[in-house]
Amino acid sequence: MNYIIVAILILFSALFSGLTLGLMSLDSYELKRKKSLGDKDATKLYPIRKKSNLLLCTLLIGNVGVNSSLAVFLGSITSGIIAGFIATALIVLLGEITPQAIFSRFSLKLGAKLTWFVRIFMILLFPVCWPIARVLDKLLGEEMATIYSKKELMKIVEEHEDSVASDVKEEEERIIKGALTFADKKVSNIMTPRTEVFALPYSQKIDVASLDVIVKSGYSRIPVYKNKLDNIVGILYVKKLIGDKNKNKKVFQACEKKVLFVDENKGLAQVFDSFLETRNHLFVVMDEFSVLSGVVTIEDVLEEIIGSEIMDETDKYEDLRKHAKQRLKGKKKRVVV
Known part of the structure; x- marks a missing residue:
């Protein structure tokens, strides 16, 4: 029975760890923009992601709680130094490194599929997380939008045009670059x-x-x-x-x-x-x-x-x-x- 509980806790640890990195790496302003353009994944995620401090507190406290419980149950099924190292290695590999690597690449898709999971824990941990989130909101204020310089915008357009998945054409790239630079010329x-x-x-x-x-x-x-x-x-x-x-x-x-x-x-x-x-x-x-x-x-x-x-x-x-x-x-x- 303990092995089943440990496996479930490792799964939860992986989800919390992956969601923390994946969701917090998403820019809320970018999600809002995609939502306005009709992106279904962004539409699901934006209401959660815009409450950044509450989301962060929920995921971190959830992860800490799961890992603390995991340590207790591992202690009951393992003994000795070697067994402890093996258990720790499995937790780090399966509960941290692997999920974070996956979520960092597919944060939008996976995050949208797991909004139900996040919402459940936001409700369960609300009494603990809400006061902390409110304090952080007051101290830090709202998230700052990412502002790009003209050179950065041109580089972004260039990268989009070079990408196979992009619908930006070479002619469009040339026009956008020209529009961004012509005002600086005499x-x-x-x-x-x-x-x-x-x-x-x-x-x-x-x-x-x-x-x-x-x-x-x-x-x-x-x-x-x-x-x-x-x-x-x-x-x-x-x-x-x-x-x-x-x-x-x-x-x-x-x-x-x-x-x-x-x-x-x-x-x-x-x-x-x-x-x-x-x-x-x-x-x-x-x-x-x-x-x-x-x-x-x-x-x-x-x-x-x-x-x-x-x-x-x-x-x-x-x-x-x-x-x-x-x-x-x-x-x-x-x-x-």
Whole structure:
């Protein structure tokens, strides 16, 4: 009979030990989130897990009580030093190490299946555990939610995408990472630099030859300058030239006079808001001395979010910044036309 009682007590010890590690390792805020998404296991566990101090007291006191009883019954069926060591080894292996190893890996599934067991002992031990739990609640307060930094969030997304069990795709990972990092960048990090800006002089005539150059440039919007490149006075929309019957029109007659300027040190989040507010697609980038630094488009900002290139219908180069770097490697000087 004593052997049966010892076996039952070892089983109870294993359950208390495994549940203590498994349930307390579950984040209550994560369970709440999963519960709101319809996870059945989280729905079962959350009402118990949110009472963290009461749960912890119940499991620990239950485990202490079981182990104390186990020591008494083992003393009645074992004698001698060797027998004592064997009994202790079995308790540690079957009542501690093995259940904790199992519950640490399957804490949510096993915990959900054993909520009935936990509830029974929470009721039985309530008179003892409730006062202790109340004191701990007052002293320690509520559990703190786990807050992740941007780098940690990106690492989590990366790990999810790499996992076979995850439904996060590579494209989604790229977009999430882009969205998390783009607000930390400035216009100067993504703009097409001055050395690669294709611009037209204010008074240039749009004849067949110049139109051919414009079309071959591959740009849909071209800055227009007067006297010097730092003095941008308009934006020429190439699509408006198509079908224009006036073949001898000058650039200043065809361009839009409305030019929007942005500081090179402005954050991308602010610039993106400005693009949405103004419904413009291109900003001229200036430095603190009102010298032209380059140009930036809404496509440049969106590319930082989605992590891949957006091709305009008339774009010639997939990535002007990459193209600029390649050109600068081959040439020390660049003449802007």
